[in-house]
Amino acid sequence: MPEDSRPPRFSVIIVNYNGGDYLKGAIASLAAQTVRDFEVFVVDNASTDGSMDFLFEAAPHFPVNLLPQTRNIGFAAANNLAAEQAKGEWLCLLNADAEAAPDWLEQIGAAAQRHAGIASFASTQIDLHDPQRLDGAGDAYLGFGIPWRGGFGRPVTDLPKQAGECFSPCGAGAAIRRDVFMAHGGFDERFFCFCEDVDLGYRMRLSGERCVFLPSAIIRHAGGGLSGRASAFSLYHGSRNRFWTYIKNTPLPLLALTLPGHLAITVLLLLRSAFTHRFGSTWRGLWAGIKGLGPVLSDRRRIQKNRKASVADIANAMCWNPLTFRKRKAHIRPLKKDQP
Numbered sequence: 001m002p003e004d005s006r007p008p009r010f011s012v013i014i015v016n017y018n019g020g021d022y023l024k025g026a027i028a029s030l031a032a033q034t035v036r037d038f039e040v041f042v043v044d045n046a047s048t049d050g051s052m053d054f055l056f057e058a059a060p061h062f063p064v065n066l067l068p069q070t071r072n073i074g075f076a077a078a079n080n081l082a083a084e085q086a087k088g089e090w091l092c093l094l095n096a097d098a099e100a101a102p103d104w105l106e107q108i109g110a111a112a113q114r115h116a117g118i119a120s121f122a123s124t125q126i127d128l129h130d131p132q133r134l135d136g137a138g139d140a141y142l143g144f145g146i147p148w149r150g151g152f153g154r155p156v157t158d159l160p161k162q163a164g165e166c167f168s169p170c171g172a173g174a175a176i177r178r179d180v181f182m183a184h185g186g187f188d189e190r191f192f193c194f195c196e197d198v199d200l201g202y203r204m205r206l207s208g209e210r211c212v213f214l215p216s217a218i219i220r221h222a223g224g225g226l227s228g229r230a231s232a233f234s235l236y237h238g239s240r241n242r243f244w245t246y247i248k249n250t251p252l253p254l255l256a257l258t259l260p261g262h263l264a265i266t267v268l269l270l271l272r273s274a275f276t277h278r279f280g281s282t283w284r285g286l287w288a289g290i291k292g293l294g295p296v297l298s299d300r301r302r303i304q305k306n307r308k309a310s311v312a313d314i315a316n317a318m319c320w321n322p323l324t325f326r327k328r329k330a331h332i333r334p335l336k337k338d339q340p
Contacts, residue, residue, distance in 0.1 A: 007087040007088065007089075008037050008038050008039045008087060008088045009035075009037040009038065009088055009089050009090060009109060010035075010037065010038035010039075010088045010089070010090050010092050010105050010108070010109070010175075011038065011039050011040075011041065011082070011083075011086030011087060011088030011090070011091050011092065011178065012030060012038055012039070012040045012041070012092045012093075012094055012105075013041045013043070013079055013082040013083065013086070013091060013092070013093050013094070014026055014027075014040070014041070014042045014043070014094050014095070014096050015042075015043050015045065015075050015078040015079060015082075015095075015096060016042055016043065016044045016045065016047055016051060016052065016096040017044070017045040017046075017047055017072060017096070018047045018048060018049040018051060019047065019049075019051045019096035019097065020049055020051050021051075022051075022096055022097040022098075022222060023042075023051045023052075023054075023055075023096045024054060025099045026094055026095070026096055026097070026098055026099055026100075027040075027042075027055065027062065027064070028099070029094075029099040029100040029101075029102075029104075030062075030094070030100060031062050032102045033100070033102060033103075033104065033105050033106070034102050034103045034105075034106045035105050035106045035109065037105075038088065038092070038105055039065065039086070039087065039088060040062075040063070040064045040065060041064070041065045041067060041082035041085065041086065042055060042064050042065070042066055042067065043067040043069065043078035043079070043081055043082050044066070044067070044068045044069060045069050045071070045072040045073055045074070045078055046068075046069050046070055046071050046072050051096075052066070052068065065082075065085070067081060067082060067085075073189075074189065074191075074192035074193050075171070075187075075192070075193035075194075075196065076186075076187035076188060076189045076190075076191050076192060076193060076196040077187075077189040077192075079091075079093060079171075079186065079187055080186040080187055080189060083178065083181055083182065083186055084182075086178060088178060089177065089178060089179075090108065090109075090112065090175050090176070090177055090178065091174075091175070091176050091177075091178050091181055092104075092105065092108065092173075092174070092175045093171050093172070093173065093174045093175075093176075094172070094173060094219065095171070095172040095173070095221060095222075097128070097221065097222035097223075098125075098128070098172050098173060098219045098220060098221040098222070099128065099219060099220045099221075100173070100218075100219045101217075101218040101219065101220075103216075104123070104173075104217055104218060104219060107214060107216045107217040107218075108121055108123075108175045108214070108217050111163070111212065111214050111217065112175075115163075115212055117210075118209075118210060118211070118212050119176065119177045119180040119204065119209045119210075119211075120168070120169050120174065120175065120176045120177070120180070120201065120204065120209065120210075120211045120212075121169060121174070121175040121176075121211065121212050121213070121214050121217065122136075122137070122138035122139070122166050122168070122169035122170060122173070122174065122211055122212070122213040122214065123169070123170070123172075123173030123174070123175070123214060123217045123218065123219050124136075124137060124159060124213075124214065124215050124216070124217060124218045124219070125137070125149075125170065125172060125173055125218075125219055125220075125221045125223070126156060126218060126219070126220045126221070127153075127220070127221070127222075127223065128220040128221055128222040128223070129222065131156065131220075132155060132156050133153060133154070133155065133156060134151040134152065134153065134154050134155070134156055134158060134159060134330075135149070135152060135153075135172075135220075135221040135222075135223045136149040136150060136151055136152055136170050136172070136221070136223070137150045137151035137158075137159060137160060137166070137213060137215075137330035137332065138150050138166025138167070138168070138169060138170065138211065138213035138330065138331075138332060139166060139167055139168045139169065139170050139197065139198050139201065140166065140167050140319050140324075140325070140330065140331035141167040141168070141198065141202070141317070141318050141319065141331075142265075142318065142319050142320075142322065142324075142325045143254070143258055143261075143315065143318040143319065143320045144258045144261035144262045144265055144322075145242070145243075145245075145246030145250065145258060145261075145262040145265075146242065146262075146265055146325060147167070147168075147195060147198040147242065147245065148325055148328055149170055149223075149328070150166060150213075150328070150329065150330035150331050150332070151328065151329065151330035152223070152328045153328055154327075154328060154329065154330075158329070158330065159215060159330075160213065160215055160330055160332045161215060162215065162334070163212055163213060163214055163215060163216075163335065164212070164213055164332035164333055164334050164335055165210055165211065165212055165213070165317070165332065165333045165334075165335060166211055166212070166213040166330075166331065166332055166333075167198070167201060167202075167205070167211065167317055167318065167319075167331070168197060168198050168200070168201020168202065168204075168205070168211050169197060169201060169211050170197055171196065171197035172219065172221045172223075173217070173219040173221065174197060175217075176200075180204065180209060181200075184200060184203050184204055184207070186200070187199070187200055188200070188244075188299075190244075190292070190295070191237070191241045191244070192237055193237055194234065194237040194238045194241050195237075195238065195241035195242055195244075195245050196241065198245055199241070199244070199245045199248070199249065202245060202249040203249060203303060205309060205313075205314065205317060206249060206251075206303060206304075206306075206307045206308070206309055206314065207306070207307070207308050207309070208308040208309050208313075210317075212335070213330075213332050232278075232280075232281040233281075235273070235278055235281035235282050235285060236281045236282075236284055236285040236288070237285065238285065239269075239281075239282050239283075239284075239285030239286050239289065240285040240286065240288045240289040240292070241289075242289075243266075243286060243289035243290070244289055244292070244293075244296050246262060247293065247296055247297070247300065248296050248297075248299050248300045248303065249300070249303060251304060251307065251311050251314060252304070253311050254311060254314065254315060266286065269282065270282060270283065270286070316333075317333075319331040
């Protein structure tokens with residue numbers, strides 16, 4: 001932790017909701033960081049499992065800014081709340097069910113120096129319970145409006161060896177320059193959780209920002225350890241927010257080109273959910289997305305009016321191979337020589 005009056009370089013934000021022993025691991029991993037120029041915020045969304053009790057005991061030994069809430073305000077709003085109070089140049093988001101490698105912040109700091117024009121970085125995510133499996137290598141985005149966590153569930157040997165450009169950072173281990181985060185209004189709090197990171201990454205990309213994936217910045221992540229990978233909660237919010245992200249951010253020429261494909265994939269996902277007893281949650285999420293389109297369309301007009309990136313730049317950042325999405329492969333593009 002910083003010992004003088006200068007602002008810290010990093011502000012690490014953890015959002016907790018009944019994190020149990022996972023939260024202890026996340027805090028312990030921060031206590032072991034090789035750099036000390038950081039502050040920590042823990043926003044607790046009214047946990048009832050006692051997971052926050054140990055933090056009050058550990059506070060004298062490892063200072064943490066505790067922001068307890070009286071209700072579950074969601075992942076998006078909780079991060080925004082901490083970001084408003086943060087003093088660091090970089091916001092580093094760490095899920096409560098994740099543990100950072102000792103040099104995680106050191107690697108992010110070194111990358112920020114190498115890539116001076118980049119406003120966000122994505123971490124390497126290894127499965128917390130199976131070190132031979134990837135949990136993620138940056139978020140990828142199929143041009144037909146479907147995001148996924150690149151490399152999820154694939155062998156760790158599939159990890160890209162070099163830094164490269166991904167569509168957006170996964171919120172489990174994202175590093176985003178605070179001034180850019182705030183300039184874009186942070187996460188869309190209507191999303192509550194799920195896809196809020198892709199939505200923000202998309203909005204940043206529309207303004208001309210890019211995201212670099214860092215193979216050497218490593219966290220270990222349980223990946224659904226708190227919310228459940230296929231729970232009714234996850235399916236509802238994921239279905240609704242995926243639709244909102246696509247409609248709100250996709251430039252009109254790409255929207256016209258991809259809408260038939262988006263609708264076809266949505267129907268296929270619905271049909272698959274019917275065979276896996278998940279139809280109700282998936283359909284309720286989609287219907288909520290349709291009913292909530294009014295404010296989303298208002299945001300769309302503002303976002304598209306202020307777009308700086310060309311349609312070609314946005315299209316090039318996307319993946320257009322459905323097989324890559326189907327196999328959950330990472331989608332990392334080599335950095336161009338003229339890129340920082």
